[in-house]
Amino acid sequence: MKVNKDRYERMKKTGSIHYAMEIKKNLAEITDDFPDNPQSMEYFYKRFEEYTIGNLHEGKKVIASMCVHVPLELIYATGGTPVRICAGAYATDQIGAEFLPAKTCPMVKSTLGAVYLDILPGNIKPELIVNPTTCDQKKKMGEIADEIDKPFFTLEVPPTKDSEEARQYWNRVVKKFVKKLEQTTGTKLTRRRLKKAIKTVAKAQAVYRRFDQIRRSAPVIYGKDAILVTNSYFFDDIENWTIQVEKLNQELEERIKNKQTVGKANSPRILLTGSPSIFPNMKLPLLIEKLGGIVVNEEFCSTSRMIWDTVAVDEWFLYDMVPAVADRYLKPSTCPNFTPNTDRERKLLRDIKDFQVDGVIYQTFTGCQLYDMESRRIGKILEDNGTQTLYIESDYNPDDFGQLTTRLEAFLDSLKNKK
Amino acid sequence: MRKLKIKRYIDNSNVSRFRFWIQIISFFIFVYGGYFFIEIASRLPIFSCPYVQGSPGGCYLIGVQHELNTTWESMLSFRGLGILTSLGIFLLFFIFLNKAWCGFVCPLGTLQDWITKLRKFLGFSFTRYDEMSFKRLKSIKYILLVLLILIPLGIRNSFFGIHVPHGMHTPFCQICPARIILPLFTGDTSQIFIDFTDTTTIIMTSLGMMIAALFLVGSFVKKRFFCFFCPMSALQYIFSKISLLRMTKDGDKCTRCGNCYRVCDVGIREIADDIISKNIVKDDCMLCVKCVEACPEDDCLKISFAGMPIFNASQEGFFKRYTGSSLTEYIKSIEPNKENENESK
Numbered sequence: 001m002k003v004n005k006d007r008y009e010r011m012k013k014t015g016s017i018h019y020a021m022e023i024k025k026n027l028a029e030i031t032d033d034f035p036d037n038p039q040s041m042e043y044f045y046k047r048f049e050e051y052t053i054g055n056l057h058e059g060k061k062v063i064a065s066m067c068v069h070v071p072l073e074l075i076y077a078t079g080g081t082p083v084r085i086c087a088g089a090y091a092t093d094q095i096g097a098e099f100l101p102a103k104t105c106p107m108v109k110s111t112l113g114a115v116y117l118d119i120l121p122g123n124i125k126p127e128l129i130v131n132p133t134t135c136d137q138k139k140k141m142g143e144i145a146d147e148i149d150k151p152f153f154t155l156e157v158p159p160t161k162d163s164e165e166a167r168q169y170w171n172r173v174v175k176k177f178v179k180k181l182e183q184t185t186g187t188k189l190t191r192r193r194l195k196k197a198i199k200t201v202a203k204a205q206a207v208y209r210r211f212d213q214i215r216r217s218a219p220v221i222y223g224k225d226a227i228l229v230t231n232s233y234f235f236d237d238i239e240n241w242t243i244q245v246e247k248l249n250q251e252l253e254e255r256i257k258n259k260q261t262v263g264k265a266n267s268p269r270i271l272l273t274g275s276p277s278i279f280p281n282m283k284l285p286l287l288i289e290k291l292g293g294i295v296v297n298e299e300f301c302s303t304s305r306m307i308w309d310t311v312a313v314d315e316w317f318l319y320d321m322v323p324a325v326a327d328r329y330l331k332p333s334t335c336p337n338f339t340p341n342t343d344r345e346r347k348l349l350r351d352i353k354d355f356q357v358d359g360v361i362y363q364t365f366t367g368c369q370l371y372d373m374e375s376r377r378i379g380k381i382l383e384d385n386g387t388q389t390l391y392i393e394s395d396y397n398p399d400d401f402g403q404l405t406t407r408l409e410a411f412l413d414s415l416k417n418k419k
Numbered sequence: 420m421r422k423l424k425i426k427r428y429i430d431n432s433n434v435s436r437f438r439f440w441i442q443i444i445s446f447f448i449f450v451y452g453g454y455f456f457i458e459i460a461s462r463l464p465i466f467s468c469p470y471v472q473g474s475p476g477g478c479y480l481i482g483v484q485h486e487l488n489t490t491w492e493s494m495l496s497f498r499g500l501g502i503l504t505s506l507g508i509f510l511l512f513f514i515f516l517n518k519a520w521c522g523f524v525c526p527l528g529t530l531q532d533w534i535t536k537l538r539k540f541l542g543f544s545f546t547r548y549d550e551m552s553f554k555r556l557k558s559i560k561y562i563l564l565v566l567l568i569l570i571p572l573g574i575r576n577s578f579f580g581i582h583v584p585h586g587m588h589t590p591f592c593q594i595c596p597a598r599i600i601l602p603l604f605t606g607d608t609s610q611i612f613i614d615f616t617d618t619t620t621i622i623m624t625s626l627g628m629m630i631a632a633l634f635l636v637g638s639f640v641k642k643r644f645f646c647f648f649c650p651m652s653a654l655q656y657i658f659s660k661i662s663l664l665r666m667t668k669d670g671d672k673c674t675r676c677g678n679c680y681r682v683c684d685v686g687i688r689e690i691a692d693d694i695i696s697k698n699i700v701k702d703d704c705m706l707c708v709k710c711v712e713a714c715p716e717d718d719c720l721k722i723s724f725a726g727m728p729i730f731n732a733s734q735e736g737f738f739k740r741y742t743g744s745s746l747t748e749y750i751k752s753i754e755p756n757k758e759n760e761n762e763s764k
Binding site for chain 2 (some may be wrong): 204209210237243320323343347349350
């Protein structure tokens, strides 16, 4: 789809302005409307301030990715720097709407819009944009991206993860992906580099797991901050991220010792699940926490699902390391594009127990069929478990603010009364 | 809830390294122990092969084949009691270590692990059975077990008028690679022969030679190649549930990430996919505990002895083993570099 150059420039100009405004406004809401933010969060706030103005990973070969199925270790090991570009901005969502039907998932539209206008996090210039086929909308987005001459690479994700056939198929896809990466970056995958990449990512995972553990043990950090921490994993230098999360962990542990908690004693502990809240779309977590709830855990593909699971290798050679990395990005995923997806149910029940969750809020983006379709089954399971659940359909448009507030208030009140 | 210091130390430890040394020690005891006047027992649940001159004991399979080479009548006499005593002794040993006899003690198992090490050193990839072959080949060990019981019985008794020729005595030993390969470690090459007494012995001993060769090639391309067909493993599995050493799995904690399956030398799929069974020791398992080491979920996989926890899966242990350093050490090592880098920006 070709638009004339003038129009494109205009779109880019206004789009960028709206985008920058949206980011500034939402970030201010996150930082200024809450008292007593952890000191170590400053680093993360700053990262998001630089979102529109920075020159992230300058001079490096950036490989943009979407979803949780893109093996980061392989990107690092072939000399690339991965940046996940799944977008949460309403400004780019409106641009994406030029290409896709109105009732498409806002995240897909927003991402496409951002790719189209080249306003990606930190103004990166990706050499390759890896697009996993995790839902129909992503697939069609890939086709459109080809039309607008963006360097898309389709990573074929199988529709199931349980069968051996799917595993073998995925293994081959990953091998092909390695070839593509090698071509793009000009660096060959070697045993040493991959081993180092696996270990670097494992360290980030270890530090994240500690962060998670802290959130289990006491409410010392708001969910809105936690979401920023995991969100910055999308684009931050992984070693810097590890160091900073460790600093945050230490501060939070101090807070546990001093009993310096957030919220009140009767604040309902909320678990978020469903379509992911990605910065700057922090509508839901922000509202919940302003209304007196605390988001203690998010079962999102932008948070724990992205970082939690680890790679284990038996023989540290490429013949075992590459399939090991491939397995990690398939087997433990709780993405609803897989059938069956009982692992998601089990994970939710486990999290509800571990995080002493009072209520679950299930978010579905308008047009996100997969989460929508799973919502009924998950809702039933949560009900049987005795967990109150609120189902919310929303998108990136800030218009439903009033309606959301009413519903969330009622839900949180009913949880408070129970406590 | 803080873990006891000693428990944490053990859960963080590298059991594979410990196992490596235990295997070396056991190998020396079960191949050369006899030279140092070590006597253990003759009904052991491992391939402690009496054909090895320095062997300090015997394998239960050779015992059972000799014992059953008898008539039905004599089995009802005191001889039957002997057969039961011998089984009892086997169980007495077995009950302590369960299938860890295979993973930690059996010299033939150790030898395969060494061949694997050689393959790794040369940088060759391993192979794995696909799902179908795995299921199909799985039953071979049970067939061998049944045969090694029925054939000796068939020598002295008749099954529907058929008598097994005497040359088929101790049929499994005749084809067992341990008989041929383990004596080589004491410089004894006398087991490499074909017995030309009669047709039966020619067939059996040539089969034995072939299997020994297959053993060497097979364990080079596949981890624990022979264990998959081992009738001792089948026999052990029958009694596995009564053993004091247990491996259990808490399915609720499992994310089915498949780490355990990936490191499993024998390729047991259930370890990753089964989230219902509590007792997760399968017939091919040798309790090498690599899966517990590779499990990053706290207390998902557990090894216990008589109800006492010995070694549990833990996050901390996983990251320590797989990344080679603790988090604090790592941060210390990268922090200065990163600071310089950020400043120069």
